[in-house]
Amino acid sequence: MVVDDGDPVTVEFTTAGIGQSKAHVSSRSTAQPRPRTGRVTQVPAGSPTIKVEAAGVTYDAEQVEGPYVLDDVVHLDWGAGRPRVIGKSTISTSSQPPAVIAPPKPPPPARRTTGYQSGAATRSRTYWAPGGWGSYAGDGNKVHQGTYGGATVTGAWFYGTQFRNLVGRRITKVQFRTGDRLAIGNHGLPATFRFYAHTNPTQPGGDTNRTAGPFTWTAAPGQGPTWIELPEEFGDIIAAGGGIAIAGEPYAGMQGATSRSPESGALILDWSY
Template sequence: MDSTLASIPADGFSVRLGTAWHDGTRWWAVVGGNPLGARWADPAQAVQGANILVGIINEGRGQSSAVVLSGVTDQPRSSSGQIMAVGVVELVLSGDNGGVYATKRYLGALSDYAVGDPVQLIWTMGVPTVLGKIGEVTTPPPVPPPPPPPVVASGTEVLTATASDTFGVGGWGRWAGGGEKVYSGSYGGYTLTGSFFYGAPRPALQGKTVTAIRFRVPQRLAVGSYNSGATIHLYAHTSQARPAGDVNRVAGPFDISVVAGQQPSWVNIPNAHPAFNGIAATLAAGGGVSLAGDPYTGWTSRLSDPLAGQIELDWSA
């Protein structure tokens, strides 16, 4: 009854369509009306009369083999579907391939399903099993962007001198040995002016209103009438660093009273002073501070005291 050997092609291999048949004892692959004793791809799920794909192989030296490779359907099985009706013991559903199926195979209770539910399917022996409802894909709402950083309405910008020096006697740094010490006033027929420089404009001050200015007067040097009180004159100039000649003083003066042997000290420039706005605007634009005019005085350089000539500018938006 086994016709496997007779079905072997001359070239040693072919693939044929057949049907599955169980004779009550074993499964056969029926090809061309002949039942073939076949091996079956594992796992294989045979259904009586179902179409199958059979490989016929010549293994040489009189050995023969038929292998059932897979089942065959006219259209792919549906992987999902939608419930059309809920019966007493079965579900009727439409597959995603357009077919309509009834099945008594489902996970969970029958009452878990309702008409219109989308469901996931798996097939065994040509029958669908409903694995469960397909949950709707819920797109979470977009995460709102973080709030913008709070607008800082006020603050203090500190200007530390990047250079200090004295102009006179034909240039910068030629008076009293240089060293970036600051002198102002007249002495021995020479006129001296001293300046502090602070570098580039500060972005934090752009578009802001300066509400207070504090200037750190350096240690007074033992020159001139250093053992007597004096009034020095502070101006704002427009240079970020030493220019070729003297600085251009554009705002001031603001007069500061100092004592004999003046120690480093902070002085406040009141915002009611006539020169306040001009000094504030010049400093915000990258300018500096100059001491000019009599009496003759000398002041510690920023090389000896890094805080010499430091400025604090309070601002508001």
């Protein structure tokens, strides 16, 4: 086999398991099959090469036999890595198979970006229909749910628009920090809190607009602040400016976002895009 500088080649490596490998150049390598025939397009006087068009490409081919004239269909040999005309052919160039074009390489997979964003509740309160926000049981930003003594209450945490930059990203995890459980209702027994996502960035005039949930979580008697995982669907609502609410039975409550419990209602949103 004859090769020239710059020729791509196939190399075989063999080893007996001990010592160095042996390298053997087995053949030249091409991106697609070489054409076997072509058509003469130019015969320069006195030149050892002629112009041959094959598969849409024009080559300078060495003449081994001849002479050749314009439009001759000729056989091509690629034994030395360069085209050589080795005789005339009776096959029309129109019968040549189309060139085999290697399919394009698929694009690399899109790079995935991930991260998380945390934030604290800007406010927390309890809503009681007769008196409005903060009017129930000396509220003090505590968060209640359920019915007691004929009064039905709901609680909520608000976040403003601090997560708006996550709109359009996929929220993959929603972590929420509860407050200390209050010693109200059947506080000596476990209590099931019912969490919802609402769409209010700030405290509305009436009750919150709860659009997802409930997600239930059971707090033990005297349960302290705890990280819990809420449904992923809550994440998109929070990113759009919403928040978290509790509503429904049983009657129970937890400390809200105050100086005594500053982490109550804190959120960590994991995201990707």
